[in-house]
Amino acid sequence: xxxxxxxxTAGWLAVPCLVAAGLLAWYVTREPxxxxxxxxxxxxxxxxxxxxxxEYVARLSDCVACHSVPGGAPFAGGLEMATxxxxxxxxxxxxxxxxxxxxxxxxxxxxxxxxxVAPDSRRLYPAMPYPSYAKLSDxxxxxxxxxxxxGVAPVKQANIQSEIPWPLNLRWPIxxxxxxxxxxxxYVARPSQDEMWNRGAYLVQGAGHCGSCHTPRGLAFNEKAxxxxxxxxxxxxxxxxxxxxxxxxxxxTGLGRWSETExxxxxKTGRNRHAVVYGSMTEAFNNxxxxxxxxxxxxxxxxxxxxxxxPQRDGASWQYQKVSAAERLDTPGAHTYVTRCxxxxxxxxxxxxxxxxxxxxxxxxxxxxxxxxINITLNGSQRIVAAGVxxxxxMPAFREQLSDQHIAExxxxxxxxxxxxxxxxxxxxxGKLREHTDPASSSPTILHMR
Amino acid sequence: xxxxxxxKTYQVDADADTPLLWVIRDDLGMTGTKYxxxxxxxxxxxxxxDGNVVRSCVTPVAGVVGREVTTIEAIEADExxxxxxxxxxxxxxxxxxxxxxxxxxxxxxxxxxNPKPSDAQIEAAMVNLCRCGTYNAIHAAMHELADKGDA
Numbered sequence: 350x351x352x353x354x355x356x357x358t359a360g361w362l363a364v365p366c367l368v369a370a371g372l373l374a375w376y377v378t379r380e381p382x383x384x385x386x387x388x389x390x391x392x393x394x395x396x397x398x399x400x401x402x403x404e405y406v407a408r409l410s411d412c413v414a415c416h417s418v419p420g421g422a423p424f425a426g427g428l429e430m431a432t433x434x435x436x437x438x439x440x441x442x443x444x445x446x447x448x449x450x451x452x453x454x455x456x457x458x459x460x461x462x463x464x465x466v467a468p469d470s471r472r473l474y475p476a477m478p479y480p481s482y483a484k485l486s487d488x489x490x491x492x493x494x495x496x497x498x499x500g501v502a503p504v505k506q507a508n509i510q511s512e513i514p515w516p517l518n519l520r521w522p523i524x525x526x527x528x529x530x531x532x533x534x535x536y537v538a539r540p541s542q543d544e545m546w547n548r549g550a551y552l553v554q555g556a557g558h559c560g561s562c563h564t565p566r567g568l569a570f571n572e573k574a575x576x577x578x579x580x581x582x583x584x585x586x587x588x589x590x591x592x593x594x595x596x597x598x599x600x601x602t603g604l605g606r607w608s609e610t611e612x613x614x615x616x617k618t619g620r621n622r623h624a625v626v627y628g629s630m631t632e633a634f635n636n637x638x639x640x641x642x643x644x645x646x647x648x649x650x651x652x653x654x655x656x657x658x659x660p661q662r663d664g665a666s667w668q669y670q671k672v673s674a675a676e677r678l679d680t681p682g683a684h685t686y687v688t689r690c691x692x693x694x695x696x697x698x699x700x701x702x703x704x705x706x707x708x709x710x711x712x713x714x715x716x717x718x719x720x721x722x723i724n725i726t727l728n729g730s731q732r733i734v735a736a737g738v739x740x741x742x743x744m745p746a747f748r749e750q751l752s753d754q755h756i757a758e759x760x761x762x763x764x765x766x767x768x769x770x771x772x773x774x775x776x777x778x779x780g781k782l783r784e785h786t787d788p789a790s791s792s793p794t795i796l797h798m799r
Numbered sequence: 800x801x802x803x804x805x806x807k808t809y810q811v812d813a814d815a816d817t818p819l820l821w822v823i824r825d826d827l828g829m830t831g832t833k834y835x836x837x838x839x840x841x842x843x844x845x846x847x848x849d850g851n852v853v854r855s856c857v858t859p860v861a862g863v864v865g866r867e868v869t870t871i872e873a874i875e876a877d878e879x880x881x882x883x884x885x886x887x888x889x890x891x892x893x894x895x896x897x898x899x900x901x902x903x904x905x906x907x908x909x910x911x912x913n914p915k916p917s918d919a920q921i922e923a924a925m926v927n928l929c930r931c932g933t934y935n936a937i938h939a940a941m942h943e944l945a946d947k948g949d950a
Contacts, residue, residue, distance in 0.1 A: 678923055688926040692839035692854040704816055704859045741816045742857055745838040 377521035381464040383456040384487055390455050395495045403496025406489045409556035411637035415439045425504040430476050435512035445503035458494045472523035484536040484555035530571040549652025562593040590786055591628040592718040599658035600666045601715040612650035619733045622702035631731040667710050670768040682762030685755055698767040704742050709767035719774045722760050723782045753779040800864050805873035815861035820844045822860050831871035831900050842927025845901035846870050852908035871900035880907045890940045894931035901927045915948035
């Protein structure tokens, strides 16, 4: 009697469980809808003008930065991205039919780019910024497809398997992650805003995927906001050993002191009187922003300047205080500053704009997070190539020259001089980043998400 | 652009971001200023701009337009520079000599601003690298110059 009641109850429970499991299985393996479902495009028929337009969309989206390795064929993949679970590798997106995406239909391509779903229903890791690319318009996706099918040379290069062990390498839970965190709709223009603002918003939120680095992430590694309706959107974030500064109208750590013209100049030439491109932004500049049209850069600047700052997060407004590092030799770190830094950045901290950036009022000297200041001191800056010409001046690496203690002291000095109000830097933090960014290290634990 | 170097005016055709060192050596043929590291770390390329020592390998030439540049070629035209060079000779400071034009520029800049520098001030200012290790000789020369600082 008891047994049969138990069996009956279990039976009743099993039904909803099975239904739920069935629904789950359906959800995590389903193919998202694509407006291109029944479009068949023959590669031979693709209009060269559409290919050219797609090449520009690829520049806007900076596909090449991740889907290539230095010295390798463009878009052939292979870049290692270290995650705490194990390394993953960017894939071959050349139109090779065996190892690349040559067999993708336009709808397959659309699902991968805007929904993060490969043709076998396998979910892509969100290292691929599809939460941003979801905003791309149908026209831009079509153009992008045309470029990858006809404008890119096919390269036979097999993809490298991820090193994440079972069961962590199961992809289906990513579908649930996407369901919660991705708004899978193309950008919709705000009627209350003008055309330029809307173009800027489209570029920043979509192809530009600025938020991938500049928006802080939540516990599930999700961007806390995907557009201007959320206050954390582009509010600055720590990622990949760098602090990507706020792109909002914050006086200290954002673009508060930058004019729209200066933002355009920065994205087009890599430098302005406030700052010079460095860290992860170097790749974004070298491969992407400098190729954008003046109109698009102006739209981006216009949109970014519309994002209000937050004085509470940003702190008291920085004001320049005149002092020469040479007069403060008693302060720890000042001597190192005078001998190692002042030739370029000046005893007065004002640099030699726009060639050598000022440290007085620099984001890296005002932000709570000291990662960028430590990282660039340890590892120097990457080569900036503007309009085909490499930069004349570059930050040297001090990894081999200065101890953790010396770097901590000189950065603490730099972050407290000339009105700067960044917190002190301790030697442990330097040691940690030294190890994590060591090219010879066997266990990099920083997620490269660019 | 127009540059003032060693009390002379030169017309130079160079990009704004060209390092001053290249203009001095390659365009104007004054090779007393040396190229060392190209990263402002060694000091071999030191010159004076308005009396302050700067590392010309990291000084965009556009930044010195309208200012007075002094190189090793003219350092003896300066009273302090002349004393520095003569002390350098007296004490036979140089070995291979490659870094010495930069050392002399750094010493001159310090003594012009501060005729009697303390040990700490000398240590802070004389930071150019020397592969031969003439640091002791430089130290001795600086002390002699500082001791006679009021003269």
